[in-house]
Amino acid sequence: MSTRKRPSLDSFTWPIFVEACGSRCSCCGESNVKFEHGHVIPYRLGSSESLDNLIPVCRRCNAKHKKLETPVTFRPADYLERFSILFLERLRPQLSSYTANGFCYLISSSEHAENKHVISWRNAENGIQNSLITRSSDTLTRREAERIVESLVTAARRKLPLPIPYGPTKTSIINLAVQHGRKKFELAAEGFMAVDWSMPGMPDSVQRDCWPQFVDGFNLFLRSGEVHRANVERRKKRDAEEKLKQDEVNRESRAREAELVAKRVAASDVLKRYAQPLTGKSWRLNREKLLPFAERYKFFEAQLAKARTLTELQLVHDTVSQAYDSMQARLADDPGEVA
Numbered sequence: 317m318s319t320r321k322r323p324s325l326d327s328f329t330w331p332i333f334v335e336a337c338g339s340r341c342s343c344c345g346e347s348n349v350k351f352e353h354g355h356v357i358p359y360r361l362g363s364s365e366s367l368d369n370l371i372p373v374c375r376r377c378n379a380k381h382k383k384l385e386t387p388v389t390f391r392p393a394d395y396l397e398r399f400s401i402l403f404l405e406r407l408r409p410q411l412s413s414y415t416a417n418g419f420c421y422l423i424s425s426s427e428h429a430e431n432k433h434v435i436s437w438r439n440a441e442n443g444i445q446n447s448l449i450t451r452s453s454d455t456l457t458r459r460e461a462e463r464i465v466e467s468l469v470t471a472a473r474r475k476l477p478l479p480i481p482y483g484p485t486k487t488s489i490i491n492l493a494v495q496h497g498r499k500k501f502e503l504a505a506e507g508f509m510a511v512d513w514s515m516p517g518m519p520d521s522v523q524r525d526c527w528p529q530f531v532d533g534f535n536l537f538l539r540s541g542e543v544h545r546a547n548v549e550r551r552k553k554r555d556a557e558e559k560l561k562q563d564e565v566n567r568e569s570r571a572r573e574a575e576l577v578a579k580r581v582a583a584s585d586v587l588k589r590y591a592q593p594l595t596g597k598s599w600r601l602n603r604e605k606l607l608p609f610a611e612r613y614k615f616f617e618a619q620l621a622k623a624r625t626l627t628e629l630q631l632v633h634d635t636v637s638q639a640y641d642s643m644q645a646r647l648a649d650d651p652g653e654v655a
């Protein structure tokens with residue numbers, strides 16, 4: 317008779333551990349049975365109640381291996397990770413956590429975290445690596461699969477007119493998830509959700525009845541995932557080309573803009589030159605000769621302000637230049653009077 321006080325997982329923790337172990341007898345793999353708290357090395361031989369020594373076993377196996385080590389054949393290799401994830405998920409509402417050195421520590425007043433003899437959260441061995449919280453495991457428990465399918469359905473609901481799966485269809489989808497593992501299923505689900513259901517190229521049958529198709533043709537959706545990725549690639553390529561073209565257009569329009577500005581400056585310089593003799597001493601001395609040119613100045617100014625195109629600006633430029641030349645010629649008629 318052992319004198320050690322025998323601890324054990326409580327009614328909150330035990331079902332989580334059973335789920336993490338795949339909800340089957342770790343010894344014979346039987347799943348539709350009531351599980352007993354089993355030990356790999358019998359407790360009475362001095363082993364501990366630590367997670368690696370605990371196993372869910374059926375009554376038959378437990379009885380059969382009471383005295384010696386129980387062969388563990390059906391416990392998933394990542395059962396500790398799965399347990400950590402599941403346990404954390406169930407506890408989260410009652411917990412606060414902080415991370416350090418890549419581990420997530422839990423500070424809790426929860427009674428369930430009082431299984432300190434079993435779960436030493438501050439111990440690196442049992443501490444939960446951050447990467448585990450983001451689920452590195454590809455295997456899905458049924459409950460995880462249910463949750464994923466549930467969120468898929470919720471997302472699909474927002475994306476009507478998808479028919480919403482129910483009853484047997486939903487169960488089949490959950491089965492698919494468990495059967496194919498997380499990565500493959502999530503990939504297909506992503507493709508499934510990404511399909512533009514109003515897409516003209518999409519077969520009517522798919523648009524009409526996509527959930528049964530999901531069940532019947534998992535590969536269809538794996539393909540649609542590829543179609544989706546191909547579409548994304550094509551869209552990216554098209555956007556890049558579009559941008560290149562737009563840049564070209566912008567460059568051209570900037571060049572055109574610069575040309576316009578230069579032309580306007582040139583025309584306005586000519587006009588300034590034209591205005592020069594119309595002021596000051598020159599104006600006083602040659603008023604009679606300059607009057608017709610002065611009268612045209614306002615007109616030129618208005619033409620320049622109105623000009624928008626290169627041709628219009630060029631026209632103003634040339635007209636003013638010509639007028640300037642004839643003004644100079646007019647003034648030259650009597651050189652003595654030019655200032």
Ligand SMILES: [Zn+2]
Pocket residue numbers: 341342343344345346373374375376377378
């Ligand atoms: Zn068994």
